[in-house]
Structures are given as C-alpha cells and as structure tokens.
Amino acid sequence: MKQKLSIGIILVGLVALLFAFKSGLFKSSGDEYADQKLPKVVDYNFHIKPILSDNCYTCHGPDANKRKAGLRLDLEKEALSELPENPGKYAIVAGKPSNSLLYQHVVSDDPKQLMPPPDSQLALNSYEKKLLKKWIEQGAKFDKHWAFIPPKKAELPTSERTDWAQNEIDAFIMEKLEENDLAPSEKAGQHTLIRRMALDLTGLPPNADQVQRYLSNSSVDILELAIDEFLASPTYGERMTQVWLDVARYADSHGYQDDSYRSMWPWRDWVIHAFNNNMPYDEFLRVQLAGDLMPNASKEQILATGFNRNHPITQEGGVIQEEYQSYYVVDRTNTLGKGILGLTLECAKCHDHKYDQLSQRDYYEIYSFFNNVDEKGLRMDAVQAANQKYFADAPFMTITDEETQGVLSFINKDEGKDVKVMVMNDSMPRTTYIFNRGEYDSPGEEVTPNAPEIILPFSENLPKNRLGLAQWVTDENNPLTARVFVNRIWGMLFGNGLVETSEDFGVQGSLPSHPQLLDWIAKDFMEHDWDIKYLLKKIMLSATYQQSSIATEESKKVDPDNKWLSRAPRFRMSGEIIRDYVLATSGLLNKEIGGPSVKPYQPPGLWEETNAGGNRGVLTTYVADEGDKLYRRSLYTLWKRTLPPPSMSIFDAPNRDICEVRRQKTNTPLQALALQNDVQMLEAARVLAENTITDTKDAEQWVTTVFQRILVRNPKEEEKKVLEEYYTDALDKFLNDKENAEKLIAQGEYKRLDTDPAKTAALMLTAQVIYNLDETITKE
Incomplete structure (x- = not known):
C-alpha cells in the first residue's frame, strides 16, 4: 500500500512539474529567453x-508550389480563413490563442504535431512563442511589409538631454540610446573629423595645408566649410563613382571564358560628371534606365x-544566341532589383518568391x-574576336573628337x-513569356510590361517601356x-546601413535598427529634390556622425556591434581608398580625371595563368603601364572580370560579374602581406622618404614629417620616440649593409632622387611602419 502511495505521489509531482514548465512558472536555467521582456504592443x-x-x-508562404495544408501565412485574409483541409478549424483566431492551431502546434509537445517539424531543424524559442501568443491576444493585426509602405516623417522624439x-x-x-541605457560619445577632435570627412567625401586624406587652414579659421562653422569644399572638389565625383561601379557591375572586359576587352569607360566618365554636377538621384536613375527613350534624347542621355549594358557578354563559340540573350535581360532585371529597389527579384525567376509577395509573373x-534591345547572345564572331577590332557590342554609340569638344566635353x-560604347x-x-522553371526554351504564358502592385501599381498614364519603368521607380510614392x-x-558613412542587408529590404532581409529615422531621412531626401550632396551634408552635420570612435567598456558591453550608434564606427577602408591614400600622401598620385582604364603594377604571369587560350587580344598578357599612368586613382584600374585587380580582390572587392551593393569584410594575413610587400606600397614609402630628406634639411624632423604627412596630425611623444628608435636602428643596419639598402630603394619605376641610400632605406621602412598602422588604413 505504501509503495502504491509513493508511486502516486511521484506521479502527481511529475504532473505538477510538467504543468509548471508549460505555464512558465518554473524556468529552466538553460532558457536564455525566459526573462526577456515582451513589448507593450506586439508589432x-x-x-x-x-x-x-x-x-x-517555406511551407506556408508565397510559393504556391511549396505550400502545404492549403495554409498561407503571409496574407491576412488567407491566414485568418477557415483551413481548407480542416473544416471548422482556423490557423489564427484573433484574440484566442487557445483556438488558433498555429499557436497550438507551435507549443505542442507531440513531435507529430509540433511546428516547425523537428526534421526541419527549425524551432521557436520561448520568447518567440510568447510573442505569438500576445500578438494573437491583441487581435492578430497584420500589416503590409514595412518596406512596401511609403515612408512618412514621424514627429521628432523628445529627450531630457538637450545639449x-x-x-x-x-x-x-x-x-534608441536612452531605450538601451546608453549615452553618446564625446565629439571627436577637429583633426579627426576633417580627416573623416575628407575620406568619406573624396576618398582621399586632406593635405596638411587644408587642415591647417581649417584649424586656423576662427569661424564656428569650420566643419561645414570643410564639407562644402570637399563636396565641391572634383575628387568627390570620383569617390561616389567608385561605390556606384559595384552596383553597376562595371568592368573593362566581357567576362566568361574568353573575357576580351570592352570600352565602357566613357560611361564611367559620365557617372563622375553626374555626381560632380550633383545630378538629382531620381534623374540619375531615369537617364541610366531609359535616357535613350526620353524625348529628343541627347548624346549624354x-x-x-x-548602365544597362555593363553585364557580362559571351564570346565563346557554340553558344545558343537566344539563351544568352535571355541571360542579359535577366541580369538587367536582377540589377534593378538588388541595386535600386533593394529586392531579391532573382528569387522569382523560376517560381513565385518563397518569402516576398513577388510572383513569377x-x-x-x-x-x-x-x-527589346537588338543585341545578340554572342558578342562577335571568331575573326572579329581575334582581331580585337570591335570593343563594343551593338547597339553602341560612337564618340568623336567633335562631341568631346561639345555636349560630351566631360569625356577624357x-x-x-x-x-564605341554599348548603350x-x-x-x-x-x-x-513566363519561362517555365526559368528555362528560356520553355515559354509559358505571355506577359506585358508591368510592375508589382504590392510595391506600387503601375499607372495607366505611364508608357509601357523602360521610360515608364524609370518613372515608376522614381515616383515619390514608390x-x-x-x-x-x-x-x-548611411552604410557608406557608418560601415553598416540602418538596414544591414542593404541589398535586401524584403522579408528575409534585416529589419531597420531605426525605422523612423530611415523613413524621416528618405522623405526628407525626396522633399529636397533627391539632392545627394544635401543628404551627405545633413548626415555629416549630425552629432551622431561627429562622435568619437572611442568605445567605453559600458558601450562595448551593452552594444558590442554599435547597433545603437553610441560612438562613431571604426572600419577598414576599401582596397581602392587604401591604395589612393598611400599614393596621395607619398606625393605620387596622378590627379587626372576620367579617361581609359590603366594597368598599374601586378604580379607577373597572373593573366597568362587564367587565360583560356581563345583570347588572343589585349587582355591575354598583362603589361603594366609606364609613367604617370601607374599612379592614377584606383577607380581607373583596368577591371578584368576573370581576374580582377589582385590588390583590390585581397581587400574584398567583387569580381563585378553581378550587381553588388555591400562588400564582405574580412581580415586575412594576405591583406597585411599586401600592405607590407606590394611594389606600389614600397615605392610610395621610398618616394615619401626621398622627398622628405630633400625638402626637410633638419634630419631630426624627418620622422615627424613623414608621420604628419601620412596621418595628418602630429605624433605623440611616445609615438615619436618609438619611431625614431626604429629609424635609428634601421639606419645603423643599412650603414653596414649598403647593398641591401640599394636593393630596397630600387622598388618601383618612379625616378630616384639623389639621396643617401642608407638614410633613404631607413626612412622608407619607417614610412612603411606608419602606412601599416591600424589608424592609417581605418576610417575612424
């Protein structure tokens, strides 16, 4: 009897424990979400x-081919409707979680009933389950996807801190800072801000004379003055174009296996021209999408x-013309999606989008x-390819001397x-036709030009061509x-956008960290006529942008990724900016604007190793340029798709086969090796050392002068002491080993100055140390 009673007590206890677990009265020590607070209103x-x-x-979303149980959860009407395969039952019953099969399946202990199914390797945590329950209790209100709702200006939040x-x-x-118990950082020093602004707006460091002029100005608006001058500099257009080239998948070669040359650089000259003339962004898009269809279209338009013809084009024999012609149209469609609309349109090429409300139609x-472009899938026949007579695939326009003296005067x-330039x-x-499963040779239903209604209905007043599409894209209601x-x-200035997945504003993309701010800036941008320079200046004059990048222990603990921007970001500059920074501070930079692409230093044999054998033209063997062409900005470096410039690839540049709007960020030993051993880096250090020795008679000032030239500030006493000791040690070694000194200073093609080899080599290595500092290659 006692044994039966004991068993009964144990069973009652187990039932009580189970009830406590399910009710949330007893929390597992391993449940990291158990104490997470629910929002007052679940959005x-x-x-x-x-x-x-x-x-x-995946099973209950937009893709009809993958949908199960007849249940679709991305649309309110269908999600709240009676289940077709379970009459009388509903996935969601507003206000009643206990009657909502969605919630019941999510919290079920039965593996056969549990959703998502265990074999899917997906599971909701306790906090997500509580959110679902509270949302249903509050009425299960659906909304249109946030990115498909036109932005509005919310009222400015108020704060107790007014200073x-x-x-x-x-x-x-x-x-957001106050919501997360954070405080903003102090304002960065003037030196730091001027350097930061110069790098952001010109891609180049400010020179010492600029900095001195700004700092000696007693005006309280010196930062605004600096911004205005940087925006007015021709280098601004080059900086902005560098970013746009990734979006536009610009390259100087056609891609694919043979990968021969193309002359698209005049289009790049136009982009520089457009940015420097502050062309409004809506016009900038319209002329690139449909300039040829504008009334009385000019040569410039x-x-x-x-922009639409920057995609790869094959030159390989045996291809099917219609197949590759369809690839080119697909590329233009996908580029519009990722580069301009921030959508993964390509996911709807073969079937309805699995996550966003975008159909294959x-x-x-x-x-x-x-x-409707009269282009062929194959660029040229074999004879033409061999002779390299044609550097543009029809349709193209021809630019003559007469035109560069007139309407196209910006072309170098x-x-x-x-x-000849492809247009x-x-x-x-x-x-x-809709291609069944995305296959060009399996046409299905015929379709006509239109735009997704979920984003913005395509007005009947718009022409059903690219010009109409361009007007739809730039409609203020888009x-x-x-x-x-x-x-x-924002991402260019802060390292990450307010939406981290800047290429994907869809359901699978990141949510904005500051949604009201994003909408306010977007609306303000449109209200100011899509003025890009206004937008940049607005952000740069904010206290947020002007913060110090020094992270306190508290901010690192609460906000390690700086999501809430309690400090300015610190991130490594792009490969292009790093190289240009070195050229500029060494005195080597050739400031010529525009023109054909150039070939700076590159390790020998790379093109030969990757050449497919069929390309017998100008991109078969790499022959570096000579003279000033070696020192052009990285924007002008020739870009071969099958082998992009290695000095850029090492620093995460894409190959430009497709549109890219966000480069990955890596930190590899190869990057350090490139900074220490690349010929361009060594040559720059040598030239800087020679110029310093020649121009600065006081040898005790050499190290300080090099430091000032590179970092645009004076060294601290400790920094100066360490670097001078390094220089002295190096000098002692080279005085006893002049042969190695001569070998070191022989780097690069730039003319040698008549300076002492040992002193030059020692100061050159000192410059190399400074060029490799984190502060030099980091924007902070």
Whole structure:
C-alpha cells in the first residue's frame, strides 16, 4: 500500500512539474529567453513577421508550389480563413490563442504535431512563442511589409538631454540610446573629423595645408566649410563613382571564358560628371534606365544607358544566341532589383518568391521592360574576336573628337581616336513569356510590361517601356527607391546601413535598427529634390556622425556591434581608398580625371595563368603601364572580370560579374602581406622618404614629417620616440649593409632622387611602419 502511495505521489509531482514548465512558472536555467521582456504592443512587421518568415514561409508562404495544408501565412485574409483541409478549424483566431492551431502546434509537445517539424531543424524559442501568443491576444493585426509602405516623417522624439543633438537625425538616435541605457560619445577632435570627412567625401586624406587652414579659421562653422569644399572638389565625383561601379557591375572586359576587352569607360566618365554636377538621384536613375527613350534624347542621355549594358557578354563559340540573350535581360532585371529597389527579384525567376509577395509573373513583367534591345547572345564572331577590332557590342554609340569638344566635353578621350560604347536602343520588339522553371526554351504564358502592385501599381498614364519603368521607380510614392539609396549612403558613412542587408529590404532581409529615422531621412531626401550632396551634408552635420570612435567598456558591453550608434564606427577602408591614400600622401598620385582604364603594377604571369587560350587580344598578357599612368586613382584600374585587380580582390572587392551593393569584410594575413610587400606600397614609402630628406634639411624632423604627412596630425611623444628608435636602428643596419639598402630603394619605376641610400632605406621602412598602422588604413 505504501509503495502504491509513493508511486502516486511521484506521479502527481511529475504532473505538477510538467504543468509548471508549460505555464512558465518554473524556468529552466538553460532558457536564455525566459526573462526577456515582451513589448507593450506586439508589432507584426518587427516582431511577428520575422518569426513566420524564418520558420513558416517555406511551407506556408508565397510559393504556391511549396505550400502545404492549403495554409498561407503571409496574407491576412488567407491566414485568418477557415483551413481548407480542416473544416471548422482556423490557423489564427484573433484574440484566442487557445483556438488558433498555429499557436497550438507551435507549443505542442507531440513531435507529430509540433511546428516547425523537428526534421526541419527549425524551432521557436520561448520568447518567440510568447510573442505569438500576445500578438494573437491583441487581435492578430497584420500589416503590409514595412518596406512596401511609403515612408512618412514621424514627429521628432523628445529627450531630457538637450545639449547634444545638432539636427533631427540625433533626436531619433538619442531615443534608441536612452531605450538601451546608453549615452553618446564625446565629439571627436577637429583633426579627426576633417580627416573623416575628407575620406568619406573624396576618398582621399586632406593635405596638411587644408587642415591647417581649417584649424586656423576662427569661424564656428569650420566643419561645414570643410564639407562644402570637399563636396565641391572634383575628387568627390570620383569617390561616389567608385561605390556606384559595384552596383553597376562595371568592368573593362566581357567576362566568361574568353573575357576580351570592352570600352565602357566613357560611361564611367559620365557617372563622375553626374555626381560632380550633383545630378538629382531620381534623374540619375531615369537617364541610366531609359535616357535613350526620353524625348529628343541627347548624346549624354543615351550614353548614360550604358548602365544597362555593363553585364557580362559571351564570346565563346557554340553558344545558343537566344539563351544568352535571355541571360542579359535577366541580369538587367536582377540589377534593378538588388541595386535600386533593394529586392531579391532573382528569387522569382523560376517560381513565385518563397518569402516576398513577388510572383513569377511579377518577375517576367519587369523582365519585359528590358527585353527589346537588338543585341545578340554572342558578342562577335571568331575573326572579329581575334582581331580585337570591335570593343563594343551593338547597339553602341560612337564618340568623336567633335562631341568631346561639345555636349560630351566631360569625356577624357585621346584626340583622333573614336570610341564605341554599348548603350540601349529598343529597336527589337519581343514578346515576353513566363519561362517555365526559368528555362528560356520553355515559354509559358505571355506577359506585358508591368510592375508589382504590392510595391506600387503601375499607372495607366505611364508608357509601357523602360521610360515608364524609370518613372515608376522614381515616383515619390514608390516606397523603396529613396529608402534603399539613403540606407546605402548611411552604410557608406557608418560601415553598416540602418538596414544591414542593404541589398535586401524584403522579408528575409534585416529589419531597420531605426525605422523612423530611415523613413524621416528618405522623405526628407525626396522633399529636397533627391539632392545627394544635401543628404551627405545633413548626415555629416549630425552629432551622431561627429562622435568619437572611442568605445567605453559600458558601450562595448551593452552594444558590442554599435547597433545603437553610441560612438562613431571604426572600419577598414576599401582596397581602392587604401591604395589612393598611400599614393596621395607619398606625393605620387596622378590627379587626372576620367579617361581609359590603366594597368598599374601586378604580379607577373597572373593573366597568362587564367587565360583560356581563345583570347588572343589585349587582355591575354598583362603589361603594366609606364609613367604617370601607374599612379592614377584606383577607380581607373583596368577591371578584368576573370581576374580582377589582385590588390583590390585581397581587400574584398567583387569580381563585378553581378550587381553588388555591400562588400564582405574580412581580415586575412594576405591583406597585411599586401600592405607590407606590394611594389606600389614600397615605392610610395621610398618616394615619401626621398622627398622628405630633400625638402626637410633638419634630419631630426624627418620622422615627424613623414608621420604628419601620412596621418595628418602630429605624433605623440611616445609615438615619436618609438619611431625614431626604429629609424635609428634601421639606419645603423643599412650603414653596414649598403647593398641591401640599394636593393630596397630600387622598388618601383618612379625616378630616384639623389639621396643617401642608407638614410633613404631607413626612412622608407619607417614610412612603411606608419602606412601599416591600424589608424592609417581605418576610417575612424
């Protein structure tokens, strides 16, 4: 009897424990989400949709081919409707979690009932389950995807702290800081801010004379003065173009196996021209998408459409013309999606998008806008390819001397040499079909040009061609275009956008860290006529941008990734900016604007190793340029798709096969080796050392002068002492080993100055040390 009673007590205890676990009265020590506070109001877009997207949409989302149980959770009407395969039952019953099969399956202990199924390797944590429950209790309110709702200006948040904010941006930042018990950092020093602004707006460091002039100015607006001068510099256009080339997948070769030369650089000259003239962003997009279709289109407007022809083009024998022609249209469609709309349109090429409300029909309706170009899948025949007579695939425009003296005066062309550039020309009307499973040779239903209604209905007043598409893209009611661009500008300045996945504003993309701020800036940008320079200046004049990058222990603990921007970011500069920085501070930089691409130093034999054998033209063997061409900005470095410039690839540059809007960030030993051993780096250090020795008679000032030239500030006493000791040690070694000193200073093609080899080599190595400092290659 006692044994039975004991067993009964144990069973009752187990049942009580189980009830306690399920009720949340007893929390497992391993449940890291158990104490996470629920928001007062559960928001569908920011709390619920990410849960459903990550865990449910694969089987219950937009893709009809993968949908199970007839349940679709991404649309309110269908999610709240009676289940077709379970009459009388509902996945979601507003206000009643206990009657909602979605919630019941999510919290089930039965592996056969549990959702997501255990074999999916997906699972909701306790906090996500509580969110779902509270959301249903609060009425299960659905909203349109946040990025598809046109941005509006919210009222500026108020704060008890009134001594920090410098403009509207700071009000939104402070709100998030206070929510996370953080305080902003102090304002960075003037030296730091001037260098930061110069790098952000010109891609080059300020020179010592500029800095001295700004700092000696008693005006309280010296930072605004510096911003205005940097924005007015021709180097501003080069800096902004460098970023746009990744978006536009610009290259100087066609790609694919043979990868021969193309002359698209005049289009790059146009981009520099457009940025320097502060062309409004909406116009900048319209002329690139459809300049050729504008009334009485000018040569400049037609040239701008080279944007659409930057895609790879095959020159290989045996290809099927129609297949590759479809690839080119696909590329233009995908580039519009990723580069301008911030959407993964390509996911709807073969089937309905699995996560976003974009159907396969939507994809091919956009595709049809780009499908009327009279181009061939194969660039040229074998004879033409061998002779390399043609550097542009039809349709193309020819740029003559006369035009570069007139309407196209911004193009830096050699006199007497006409240039052919690929552009758009809708002279081949085609019928567009939905390709079954995305296969060009399996046409299905016919479609006509249109745009996804979920984003913005395509007005009947718009022409059904690329010009109409361009007008739809830049319509102020389009919820994506301005948001995507201002987010990318924010990412350029801060390292990450307010939406980290700047290429994907869809359901699977990151949620904005500061949604109201993103919308405010986007709306403000449009209200100021899509003025890019205004946008940059607005952000740079904020207290948020002007913070110090020094992280306190508290901010590193609470916000290790600096999501809430309690400090300025620190991140390594791009490969292009690092190289240009070294050229500029050494005195080597050739400041010529525009023109054909050039070939600086590159390890020998690389092109030969990757050459497929069929390419017998100018891209078969790499022969470096000579003279000033070696020292052009990295923007002008020749870009071969099958082997991009190695000094750029090492620092995470893409190969430009497809549109890229966000480079990956890595930190590898190869990067350190490149900074220490690349010929261009060694030559720059040598030239800087020679110039310093020649121009500065006081040898005791040499190390300080080199430091000032590179870092645009005076060294601290400790820094100066360490570097001078290093220089002295190196000098002692080279005085006893002049042969190695001669070998070291022989680096590079730039002319030698008549300086002492041992002193030059020692100061050269000292400059190398400074060039390799974290402070030198980091924007902070």
